[in-house]
Amino acid sequence: MPLLGAYIETLPHVEFWGYNRVGRNTYPNLVPLFSGLNETELESECYSGQLNYDKCDFIWKHFKSAGYNTSYAEDTFIGGIFNYGKWGFNKKPTDFYLRPVMLEVDKYTRYSIDEQEDIHCSGSRKYAEILYEFIFKMIPQLNKGSQFSFFWQSQGVHDYFGYSQFLDKDYMKLLDRLRSNHILKNTMLFLMSDHGLRYGSFRSTYQGMLEESQPLLIAIYPKWLETTYPKAITNLRKNAHSLITTFDLHATLKDLTNLNLLNDSQIDHRSILLYELGPNMSRGISLFLPVPESRDCEMAGIPSSFCLCQTFSQMDTTDEKSEQAARFVVESINTWISSYRQCQILRLEDVLEAYILNRKQIRQELEVKVRVQTSPGAGRFEGIVRFLRDSMVLNGPILRTNKYGNQSYCVDDYHIEMYCFCL
Template sequence: MFVLKNKTPFKYLRINRNSVFALCFVFLLLFANFRYNQPTQFRFSHSNVSGVCTLPDIDPFDEEIMKFNWHPDPVVCDDSPPFMYIDRKGFIHINTTTVKKLAVGDIHCSYQHVERHEDDDVIFKPEMYVTKPEYVDSDFIVARCRDRYKKVLYENLLINVNSRPVLESRNIRKESPDRMSVLILGIDSLSRNSAIRKLPKTMKYVEDVLGGITFKGFTKVGENTFPNLVPLLTGRKADPKELPHVFDEAYYDSMPLIHHNFSRAGYATLYAEDWPAFSTFNYAANGFKIQPSDHYIRPLYLAMKKLQPLTTSLDQVLLYLEDKNIKLKSSSLCFQGRLKHLMFLEYYKRFVDSYKNEAKFAFTWLNEISHDYSNFLEIADHDFVQFLTWLKMSGHLDNSVLVLISDHGSRSEAIRNTVAGRIEVRMPLLSVVLPGRFKQRHPDLIDTLLQNTKVITTPFDVHAFIADVLHNNFDQKPLSKKDGKLAREISLFRKIPKERTCTDAGIHELYCACFTSTRVNVSTAIVTEIARASITKINLLLARVKDKCAELTLSTIKDAQLIESNFKRVVEYEKFTLRNFIFQPEQDRRKYLILFKAAPSNALFEVTASVASDNAIDLGDILRTNKYRDQSKCMVDRLLRNYCLCV
């Protein structure tokens, strides 16, 4: 017995040692995976930020990008009918149709004002029972209905815009062709190319119906949202050197937001940004002590969290599962039966409607639906079109400038580490819609805007553009230089020189997306091969009409340019991971721009071609650069007219 008693502890100790060793090994593997096996994220900088810029022309449907593109199913939220609603005039009602349909008798409905408490909390005020329609003097309320046993049958957040205090206490001016409103709709992490992929209906409506102008050279000036929105809203760099008084304080109240300029000029103002934990001025910061605008959406999202603390805390986890196509009972993009982005757009609509014909400035920014998982954005495509259609049909764009904008492209490592993704992350969306009467009065300014779509532009320039709208400043004076340099901030209404460089525009080498071109000897083998391949492609296009059009041959090559991205990998900016060590980033393909003449038509053609490492050629569109005049009079097809020499 004595021996057994002595052996048992040693046996127990030996088992424990093995368990401890195994446990330590598992923890070591987990640590190694967490520390060294993170998703690959390569960093690149531009090696020639002072060179003349050639804007990159990247296919929105590049095959490497399309590997990560998929179409989510439409999101259907819980469609339980509402017991209460607030009409457009701000009066609350009990929905008698719903009550009768559900055969609910003896119910009692009430609401609580949602009151902002500094910038990170809300208070629900005492309940007020509804006996008849009454005006709601709050932007957001918690609405509830109970049965005779006090059981809650309905609970939801309702949206209003309480404009009365603003209109009574301030001299809000009337909007007019000389005092235009500004309506900004911002969408996080959306490149111009991604907008073409994920918001095709929206972009078609903006450009084809509203006559919007989309800027192909719009470039970010910082890594994430904050350093791109600060220049947009203040005209200054998000840097303690340029905003020392702001960065020395606990709150951002002294940030010189352009909202305040509009407010002082007699405009009603709105600042709406969803996803409160990651809002621009609240992420790792305190936000605003005093509400930054007349109307402010943040209390709505804080109230969501207060009503449903568990589900709102799990939203990002659930959205991750949805991104992996794991079906859930209800999408995390919903709140109480409604898509959250629709609630956002409803608040926007109510603001615009409440101040109809009044001068107003609205800055809105959607984060959650696009920030981490870009594919979900297409869920909102139809809703954006409906919102824009409503703006147009209701006359809200008659005296308003509409700006659709983003801060950067997708920062997801999977997309960002492709060649196309490296460009897209640097080049966000910017589209501008101007009133029809403004276009008629200022055709020269429209020409300038169109020219500026083909040069580098930045959030600094958009700030100057918005300021010009505020001050009704449309005088096209020549650009002045200081110490021989162009100003960092140039309004989109001013002609921006084609020679503008990333350095001129205040774009750091990490964010410059410009390509540069170098002249190549026209007799180089690859150049000749590209020109001949282009002639072959043209003749294949003409093959079905060879009875009408002559076969073309290569006459001369007039010019050849090698187009390079100038991206160089910067290892010191990267965290070491096993994947970074094992895998290598995709290499840029060589691009050539070739100008050549064909015989016997003497047609001049321009083609851009990508060349892989094995010299495989991928031809882009072949564009005719001189007029065909009567050469193609026998041809009806618009495309073939460019190539056909009638026989």
């Protein structure tokens, strides 16, 4: 995206190179952004038994309490963050909400323009263009007063490695529109993704394996923040290479509901408290505070499967430990799907790659990361197995690294659909 990249260089901004994902797909990666909780904690606290998210304490409620208007828009109907395999909201969650429009569009005028049927159109417009129109129509509202907005595009860019080139000019024009309408003068904008590409030929490479866990995050901020809150912005810049997650973005957004927290005296006091906590520091740290260099994945709430604070040494796929780990991964999948009789038992077809995990911390147990292919269905999976004295355990989730299309048509459970091959 050279046009967008060059445009951002003209604005005060920070790009975060240590931004690490915390979950398998969109939902568990963005739940911490909205709530400060992980997926399990959120569902236990306010979703289980409720059949909707209306009672959840999401970040837009904090902004609403601080006097902000709120808006939320996605360019999808089927794959909505809170609607894919979930019940969504019973009541409108924000003041301005695009989903009712997308429901009508999807019901009456949808057609697809790609072989995978992942990019949808209405009339002559892709769904993303409807999202852009919503943002443009919000501009007068954005100029009226304080506004918290969450805009999310997933179609196209979610599934195709080269699709970002088609967004380059659109995103540059979007930023220029916000700038020319003086919105960026008083707005902090996060340009972000939730994870890297999860499927396809690039994902099957070593680099693709790493980049899946290191998505995009750029913060664009008004110039006057540097003058008014110098220590906060200095910390923001220093955190460009710190290990951070969406838990930290949640804490950062909460700070923005009360700018007094960014005063130099407050930053000094909060920084002292943060360092006094040491290894007991919070999982979510505002990016206006200095994120300690001692922070590791466990302290940041990053599962081992997604942690980039480790290196991988390739090992022979015929090594005994490689084969043991591969068999254990497949056996684990079969255990999970055993209660779904319509799902076929999977067999290990091939050990594609194997790696030993090298950590900075001294650890006695051997950990092996394997990539396997199974049959039926030619599913490709990736998992980390820890070897204990007399047993093996998984360290993190087992990930599917190739698309499964309609292979799992016979189940309606997003937790196991990627593992299920239906007859």
